[in-house]
Amino acid sequence: MPGPRIAVSASLAVRILGIDPGSRFTGWGVIEARGAKLTHIAHGCIRAGDGPLPPRLAAIYSGLAAVIAEYQPAEYAVEEVFMRVNIGTALILGQARGVAVLAGAMAGLPFAEYAPAQIKRALVGSGRAEKTQIQHMVKLLLKLPTEKTEALQADAADALAIAICHAHVRGTIARGIQGAWG
Numbered sequence: 293m294p295g296p297r298i299a300v301s302a303s304l305a306v307r308i309l310g311i312d313p314g315s316r317f318t319g320w321g322v323i324e325a326r327g328a329k330l331t332h333i334a335h336g337c338i339r340a341g342d343g344p345l346p347p348r349l350a351a352i353y354s355g356l357a358a359v360i361a362e363y364q365p366a367e368y369a370v371e372e373v374f375m376r377v378n379i380g381t382a383l384i385l386g387q388a389r390g391v392a393v394l395a396g397a398m399a400g401l402p403f404a405e406y407a408p409a410q411i412k413r414a415l416v417g418s419g420r421a422e423k424t425q426i427q428h429m430v431k432l433l434l435k436l437p438t439e440k441t442e443a444l445q446a447d448a449a450d451a452l453a454i455a456i457c458h459a460h461v462r463g464t465i466a467r468g469i470q471g472a473w474g
Contacts, residue, residue, distance in 0.1 A: 306462070307333065309365035309396070310455030311356065312447050313389040316340055318352050319447025322363045323434065325459035332434040334363055335448040345384065349391045356395035368396040369404040369458035371411065371450070406457050411450075414457035426453050 305326040312319035321335040338355035340348035360368075370393055373386045396403055409419030415429040427449040430436070433456055436444065444452075 306367060306459075307363065307365045308455045308458050309360065309363065309368040309401070310451040310453065310458065311368060311370045311392045311396075312450035312454060313352070313370060313385065313392040314340075314447060315345065315348055315352075315384045315388040316342065317445075317447045318355065318388065318392065319445065319449070319451035320356065320359050321448055321452030321455050322359070322365055323452065323455045323459060325462070330433055330456060330459055332436055332452070334359075335444065335452055337445050337447045340388075345387065349387060352388055352391045353395050356392060357398070360395065360399045360401070365401060367402045367404065367458065367462075369406060369454050370396075371454055372405050372407045404458050404461070406454060406461075411453050411457040414460045415453050423449075426450065429453070430456065 305324050307322060307324050310321045310323070316339070318338040318340065319335070320338065322333040324331040324333055336359070338352055340351040340355075342348075370389060373382060373389055393403065406414075412421040412426065413419045415421070415433070416425050423446050427444060427446065430449045430452045431444065434452065
């Protein structure tokens with residue numbers, strides 16, 4: 293059964309939730325995109341802590357469900373899992389990602405996923421950008437004030453980067469549709 297379709301328009305505002313899943317820390321960021329204009333709404337980090345995996349996954353799910361209920365995104369995007377040296381770590385990360393995908397699916401939100409290199413290219417122009425470059429571009433693109441940038445953790449910055457990447461991709465689609473139909 294296919295998932296919900298993303299309705300694309302260059303002129304309407306859309307609220308996007310970006311999620312950077314992790315088994316201990318899951319970053320989230322909410323932006324609003326109206327054409328090329330991006331506005332920061334909120335960001336944070338769900339701290340699942342240490343200990344057995346099932347309670348950590350439950351904390352991720354309930355935390356994301358609360359974020360979705362509070363900020364009412366119209367769409368969400370998640371980073372794809374990439375293989376690391378340790379297959380066990382990748383499997384645990386995959387479970388955290390699955391819970392993140394489930395949280396949005398249970399809310400009926402359209403879903404998108406992006407590879408880490410694609411996210412980096414969308415923000416910095418290089419698929420090999422460093423975390424500090426991503427954080428810097430997130431701050432610039434969203435015009436975050438100093439008090440918000442001081443508290444911008446790497447996980448939340450990555451989540452905002454995922455949301456920005458999705459906004460850019462959906463904007464490109466909207467321009468293509470308008471160009472073909474308008």
